[in-house]
Amino acid sequence: MSSLIVLAVVLLIDFTNNRTQGYEDTISVDDAVSIQKERGDMLCQPNRNVTYIMLYSETKYNKAKGIDKSMTEIEEGLVRSEALCWYADNHGLKPSDKDIEKYIDQLVSDIKASEEYDEYEAAAEAHGTTYEEILRNDLETYRITQTVENVYQSVMKQYQQDGKLSTAEQEEKDEMMQAAWNDFVKKTIEEYKSSSDYSVLKREFREAEKKLQ
Secondary structure, eight states: OOHHHHHHHOOHHHHHHTTTTOOOOOSOHHHHHHHHHHHHHHHTSTTOOHHHHHHHHHHHHHHHHTOOOOHHHHHHHHHHHHHHHHHHHHTTOOOOHHHHHHHHHHHHHHHHTSTTHHHHHHHHHTTTSOHHHHHHHTHHHHHHHHHHHHHHHHHHGGGOOOSOOOHHHHHHHHHHHHHHHHHHHHHHHHHHTTSHHHHHHHHHHHHHHHHHO
16 A cells, blocks of 8 residues: 555544654555545534544544554544644644645545555445545545644754755654654643643543443
């Protein structure tokens, strides 16, 4: 599975947890497409409960991958993404609707040109739709991942430099960037947990847990 396709189907927690560490690739195409379609359909509903939808999707995703994660572990991943989005809201880093639409347009174009596209399209057709429609229905997930991306790029600006680096220098730089990102995320989560937004999220977790039982 190419990194492009994985980026298209990867769920929220995997993206935020592995922003600079790559993605796991242990889920079947049918399962990936099915879960993404269901999530997108749920997120398109007018009275959607995003917290419940993300917890529900992550639970199904982990089951499909054979991963035994506790609800606490899943919730910790969602807290991470919520904290980064909270930071983006407070620092003018939230992408606009136009930004997200442009991103999805490019994603659709790139995926249609990829070698794996036919397999994903066939899986989508088995659900009575197209893979492009699945991607576009999952807009709210991409809004979150692109918000995280904006925050990441903002934090990493200080490491931008001209000139070619040796392999050793690049490895050292990569390690430094990863450490800086990890420290930033940890600090942001701590600050977020002191906010009223986090209190709301905790209540939503408890309500979602009851529905998932």
